[in-house]
Amino acid sequence: MGLRAAALVTLMRAARGGLGRGTAAVLHVASLSSAPPEPVIAAKEPFPVELKAGKLYAWCACGHSKRQPFCDGAHKKAAPGISPLRFTPEEDKTVWLCGCKHTRLPPYCDGTHKEDAVQSAQLPA
Numbered sequence: 001m002g003l004r005a006a007a008l009v010t011l012m013r014a015a016r017g018g019l020g021r022g023t024a025a026v027l028h029v030a031s032l033s034s035a036p037p038e039p040v041i042a043a044k045e046p047f048p049v050e051l052k053a054g055k056l057y058a059w060c061a062c063g064h065s066k067r068q069p070f071c072d073g074a075h076k077k078a079a080p081g082i083s084p085l086r087f088t089p090e091e092d093k094t095v096w097l098c099g100c101k102h103t104r105l106p107p108y109c110d111g112t113h114k115e116d117a118v119q120s121a122q123l124p125a
């Protein structure tokens with residue numbers, strides 16, 4: 001049984017009075033809503049970016065920013081629980097920053113955007 005199903009069974013038992021009141025039900029309600037938020041696909045390809053040594057960057061991890069590939073604060077309303085990835089390069093360099101937000105090597109593109117799950121996805125309006 002998955003975590004959500006187990007939590008639902010616990011809630012149903014609690015509602016029938018089968019469990020001690022209060023704490024157990026409250027704990028399981030919290031686990032129902034604890035699924036981590038998922039990023040949206042901002043783009044189906046990476047963004048080439050010239051980074052400057054010593055400058056602080058905030059890569060958008062939620063996909064909702066209108067300043068891709070960087071954060072514009074949109075996560076605060078659109079995806080609470082996902083924070084931008086802040087980084088400071090040690091040298092000037094041109095890199096490919098992930099636009100699909102599903103890379104396994106954030107903030108850099110690792111080629112994940114080539115997978116069907118990304119290429120067949122609908123982009124947000």
Ligand code: FES
Pocket residue numbers: 043044045046047097098099100101102103104108109110111112113114
């Ligand atoms: S754009 Fe996300 S892995 Fe390439």
